[in-house]
Amino acid sequence: MENLLQQLVNGIAWGSIYALVALGYTMVYGVLRLINFAHGEVYMVGAMTGFYAAHAFGVADQPSALGLAATLVASMAACAVLGATIERVAYRPLRHAPRLAPLITAIGVSLLLQNAGQLVFGADPKFFPPLVASREAWRVGSLAVSNIQVTVLATALLLMAGLELVVMRTRVGRAMRAVAQDADAAALMGVPVDRIIQLTFVLGSALAGAAGILVGLSNPKIDPLMGLLPGLKAFVAAVLGGIGSIPGAMLGGLLLGIVETLVAGYLSSTYRDAIAFVVLIAILLYRPTGLFGSAQPEKV
Amino acid sequence: MRARTLAAVGASAFAFAILEWVLPRALNPYYLTILTRIGVAIVAAVSLQLVNGFTGQFSIGHAGFMAVGAYASAALSVYLGSEWLAALASVLPVPLARALYFPLPLLAGGALAGVAGLLVGIPTLRLRGDYLAIATLGFGEIIRIVILNVDAVGGARGFALTGQNGADLRYEDLGAIYAVVAISVAVIARLAYSSAGLAFRAVREDETAAAAIGVATTRVKVLAFVVSSFFAGVAGALFAHSEGYIHTNSFSFVRSFEIMVFVVLGGLGSITGAVIAATVLTAAPEGLRGFGEFRMILYALLLIAVMILRPQGLMGSRELSLGALRGWLRGRRAAA
Amino acid sequence: MPLLELAGVTLRFGGLAALGGLDWGVEAGAVAALIGPNGAGKTTAFNVVTGVYPPTLGQIRFDGREIGGEPPHRIAALGIARTFQNIRLFRALSALENVVAALVAAERPGFADVVRAPRWRARERELAARGRELLARLGLERYADARADALPYGEQRRLEIARALATGPRLLLLDEPAAGMNPAEKDALRELVARLRREFSLTIVLIDHDVRFVMGLCERITVLDHGEKIAEGGPEQVRSDPRVIEAYLGSPADPAAA
Numbered sequence: 001m002e003n004l005l006q007q008l009v010n011g012i013a014w015g016s017i018y019a020l021v022a023l024g025y026t027m028v029y030g031v032l033r034l035i036n037f038a039h040g041e042v043y044m045v046g047a048m049t050g051f052y053a054a055h056a057f058g059v060a061d062q063p064s065a066l067g068l069a070a071t072l073v074a075s076m077a078a079c080a081v082l083g084a085t086i087e088r089v090a091y092r093p094l095r096h097a098p099r100l101a102p103l104i105t106a107i108g109v110s111l112l113l114q115n116a117g118q119l120v121f122g123a124d125p126k127f128f129p130p131l132v133a134s135r136e137a138w139r140v141g142s143l144a145v146s147n148i149q150v151t152v153l154a155t156a157l158l159l160m161a162g163l164e165l166v167v168m169r170t171r172v173g174r175a176m177r178a179v180a181q182d183a184d185a186a187a188l189m190g191v192p193v194d195r196i197i198q199l200t201f202v203l204g205s206a207l208a209g210a211a212g213i214l215v216g217l218s219n220p221k222i223d224p225l226m227g228l229l230p231g232l233k234a235f236v237a238a239v240l241g242g243i244g245s246i247p248g249a250m251l252g253g254l255l256l257g258i259v260e261t262l263v264a265g266y267l268s269s270t271y272r273d274a275i276a277f278v279v280l281i282a283i284l285l286y287r288p289t290g291l292f293g294s295a296q297p298e299k300v
Numbered sequence: 301m302r303a304r305t306l307a308a309v310g311a312s313a314f315a316f317a318i319l320e321w322v323l324p325r326a327l328n329p330y331y332l333t334i335l336t337r338i339g340v341a342i343v344a345a346v347s348l349q350l351v352n353g354f355t356g357q358f359s360i361g362h363a364g365f366m367a368v369g370a371y372a373s374a375a376l377s378v379y380l381g382s383e384w385l386a387a388l389a390s391v392l393p394v395p396l397a398r399a400l401y402f403p404l405p406l407l408a409g410g411a412l413a414g415v416a417g418l419l420v421g422i423p424t425l426r427l428r429g430d431y432l433a434i435a436t437l438g439f440g441e442i443i444r445i446v447i448l449n450v451d452a453v454g455g456a457r458g459f460a461l462t463g464q465n466g467a468d469l470r471y472e473d474l475g476a477i478y479a480v481v482a483i484s485v486a487v488i489a490r491l492a493y494s495s496a497g498l499a500f501r502a503v504r505e506d507e508t509a510a511a512a513i514g515v516a517t518t519r520v521k522v523l524a525f526v527v528s529s530f531f532a533g534v535a536g537a538l539f540a541h542s543e544g545y546i547h548t549n550s551f552s553f554v555r556s557f558e559i560m561v562f563v564v565l566g567g568l569g570s571i572t573g574a575v576i577a578a579t580v581l582t583a584a585p586e587g588l589r590g591f592g593e594f595r596m597i598l599y600a601l602l603l604i605a606v607m608i609l610r611p612q613g614l615m616g617s618r619e620l621s622l623g624a625l626r627g628w629l630r631g632r633r634a635a636a
Numbered sequence: 637m638p639l640l641e642l643a644g645v646t647l648r649f650g651g652l653a654a655l656g657g658l659d660w661g662v663e664a665g666a667v668a669a670l671i672g673p674n675g676a677g678k679t680t681a682f683n684v685v686t687g688v689y690p691p692t693l694g695q696i697r698f699d700g701r702e703i704g705g706e707p708p709h710r711i712a713a714l715g716i717a718r719t720f721q722n723i724r725l726f727r728a729l730s731a732l733e734n735v736v737a738a739l740v741a742a743e744r745p746g747f748a749d750v751v752r753a754p755r756w757r758a759r760e761r762e763l764a765a766r767g768r769e770l771l772a773r774l775g776l777e778r779y780a781d782a783r784a785d786a787l788p789y790g791e792q793r794r795l796e797i798a799r800a801l802a803t804g805p806r807l808l809l810l811d812e813p814a815a816g817m818n819p820a821e822k823d824a825l826r827e828l829v830a831r832l833r834r835e836f837s838l839t840i841v842l843i844d845h846d847v848r849f850v851m852g853l854c855e856r857i858t859v860l861d862h863g864e865k866i867a868e869g870g871p872e873q874v875r876s877d878p879r880v881i882e883a884y885l886g887s888p889a890d891p892a893a894a
Contacts, residue, residue: 033430035430035433035434090604090608093608094607094608094611097607097611098611099429099430100358100564100568101607101611102607103358103430103433104560104561104564104603104607105603105604105607105608107557107560107603108600108601108603108604108607109600109604111554111557111596111599111600111603112597112600112601112604114596115596115597115600116597119594119597232437232441235434236438239434270448270449271445271449273441273445274441274442274445274446277438277439277441277442277445278442280434280435280438281423281424281435281438281439281442284424284427284431284434284435284438285423285424285435288427288431486750487750490749490750490752491745491749491750492745494745494749494760495736495737495739495740495759495760495763495764496740496743496744496745496746496748496749497745497749498729498733498736498737498740499737499740499741499744499745500745501726501728501729501733501737502726502729502737502741505725505726505727505728505729506724506725506726506727508688508708508720508724509720509724509725509726510726510737510741511687511707511708511709511712512686512708512709512712512717512718512720512724512800513712513717513737513738513741513799513800513802513803514709514712514713514738514741514742514803515709515737515741516709516744517709519744520744523744523745569728617728
């Protein structure tokens with residue numbers, strides 16, 4: 001029983017990271033109906049930026065709250081800029097092209113970032129600095145929650161709450177929701193659609209950057225190709241929750257993290273990576289709109 | 301009509317002779333390997349073109365079917381092939397024995413890949429657009445990971461094409477390989493460009509209208525998918541038997557993307573476009589080897605640039621034929 | 637027995653009833669019309685008949701045979717063809733290819749197409765000839781090899797009809813065939829419809845907004861509003877029905893002046 005709880009805790013910690021990345025996918029799909037394949041690479045850049053920033057700020061040797069905060073801010077800012085640049089350069093010119101074109105471009109950007117990353121950061125893995133001491137924060141019997149897990153959860157929850165606030169309680173958030181529903185109507189209502197889309201990318205990428213840091217804390221070995229698989233899995237999480245739905249992405253991420261951890265723990269760890277895809281197929285076959293999505297029937 | 305057929309047969313025989321007897325003696329093995337890889341890429345690209353370009357179904361799990369073909373054919377050769385080959389070689393001259401044996405693993409790989417295509421296609425082809433793409437991506441990965449866990453075909457160590465009696469089961473006969481390539485391309489082109497084959501493009505253009513005129517759209521999509529995965533399996537089998545060693549790393553979604561790039565850059569709906577793109581983009585990185593790490597970056601930049609500047613790719617949906625070439629030249633001369 | 641018969645057909649999307657208890661019959665050889673204000677459910681009725689949506693309730697019978705819930709391609713094979721409100725041609729294909737695709741729709745590509753024996757070649761030639769002949773009967777022969785989306789608007793609508801005819805139907809459903817046409821074109825279309833009924837032994841049902849166009853052409857008119865039938869009969873009967881007038885204009889006035 002305690003083992004189960006431990007697995008759940010681990011699963012929730014991982015799941016919250018998936019959720020942060022999934023949010024970026026779901027928001028971009030909501031406003032552009034585009035699967036931003038490059039999003040996983042933004043997350044990788046977040047981790048890498050965090051590595052270099054921590055060293056540049058001189059906080060890499062010892063854990064400190066300030067060090068963590070500074071690194072987070074640096075990484076989120078860098079990723080926000082990256083996300084906005086990608087949107088401007090690669091996706092905006094194709095706003096009115098057939099659906100296939102931006103999808104392929106997204107794949108191109110993904111490949112570009114992976115390989116540029118290998119060039120710029122070096123292909124060898126690096127070790128993310130221990131900005132949070134790896135200690136037990138909490139223990140109940142044999143159930144242990146580490147400092148790092150608490151940090152991950154707290155940061156993720158804070159960021160998700162912040163996003164929810166922006167999207168539901170601000171004018172800008174309302175504009176985002178309007179563009180997601182009907183971009184043309186929003187434009188007619190005076191919403192600066194291009195700006196809003198850019199903002200969507202900025203927010204989503206910043207969250208991915210934060211996720212990169214959190215992963216660096218949990219799994220210190222980072223390398224330029226680390227974004228591929230987690231990116232795909234986060235995307236599955238977004239689909240699971242209902243692509244386009246923000247609460248869906250959060251829930252989907254958590255669920256996926258839990259399912260993955262449970263399967264790896266109880267069944268087999270070699271098939272761990274396959275689980276996400278099995279979940280994906282299952283959703284697509286039985287409930288393609290996901291948990292919170294709504295069906296969009298085609299008008300004949 | 302007869303003169304054209306005669307010319308085609310003559311040209312094919314000539315090409316075969318060059319590939320089979322001249323080039324292997326004239327070029328060093330490195331270039332022969334590239335030619336073989338080009339052949340594999342052509343079959344992979346043209347088979348994907350049937351689904352993506354002609355039927356308009358965006359499938360990005362093609363490497364999974366190549367993996368099925370590669371591993372199935374390799375397993376056949378390793379576990380049974382060496383005996384059959386030995387049996388054949390005892391009554392026939394060795395080159396003939398090998399030539400007679402070779403189609404077997406190819407067909408086995410293709411058949412099993414086709415079955416995989418049927419199993420994947422039936423549930424996923426109900427989905428549209430992005431969802432179909434993701435589903436096929438997912439299946440491609442599942443196939444790869446499952447194969448990775450099968451010890452009998454090497455698992456994480458990879459799988460070498462040596463028979464249990466130590467025999468080398470590789471088949472690098474350029475003439476035979478390109479004969480397979482030519483047959484594959486011809487079959488797909490003939491299916492696509494027939495009156496019944498209009499069904500593929502009808503589904504692509506407007507699925508609702510296609511159904512309204514009596515096209516069984518799901519069955520057509522599944523057919524395209526099965527034929528496409530059959531030939532993907534053949535490409536995989538060609539790859540396995542020419543390389544002599546396979547690992548699931550060669551069949552990840554990166555490979556699926558590469559093949560999709562051939563199809564899109566060549567022009568969705570153009571077989572000649574896919575052939576040209578597969579050839580150029582397989583040969584060029586080899587030529588770009590001097591650029592080192594920049595190679596993949598240039599590749600990615602090329603893809604992005606083409607999508608932004610010329611999304612219809614090289615050929616759009618038209619084919620290159622002698623007639624079209626003549627017409628184009630005439631047009632240029634008239635304009636001059 | 638009517639060729640096409642709907643009995644109590646209801647179609648619900650979530651909580652909304654697009655069609656409510658529709659009883660409707662079309663006699664063989666008739667030219668009938670389905671009219672009504674926007675959103676009345678006319679295209680939805682076509683969609684239910686052609687299998688795009690299965691009816692939530694009720695039966696649909698074609699020549700006595702129950703067809704409710706059958707998929708569209710099966711209904712096309714049974715002899716019901718249609719055109720669409722927003723033209724749905726195979727735009728990248730030529731006009732001839734659009735028609736030939738309909739001629740062979742019941743077959744699937746196979747070995748014969750790969751092997752290409754003489755018998756295959758003969759059949760291909762025959763299909764092309766039949767396709768051209770059909771195009772010629774609708775005055776489209778010079779567009780045979782042009783891309784479908786390169787045709788002028790009126791010709792595109794005729795091509796869609798040609799494609800529908802290529803399936804050899806007994807019932808032809810035309811959804812707003814006169815949309816976007818000027819009066820001269822509408823007259824030509826009216827003649828075409830009459831000619832089609834004669835030459836192809838068809839039963840034809842039209843949907844259109846132009847009440848006058850419909851009055852001059854159709855023997856029996858059925859009026860829908862909010863998914864329900866509110867009137868039915870000959871042109872004179874329907875024209876003066878107060879419920880029809882109200883549905884279109886919201887207050888007593890003459891729809892013939894529209």
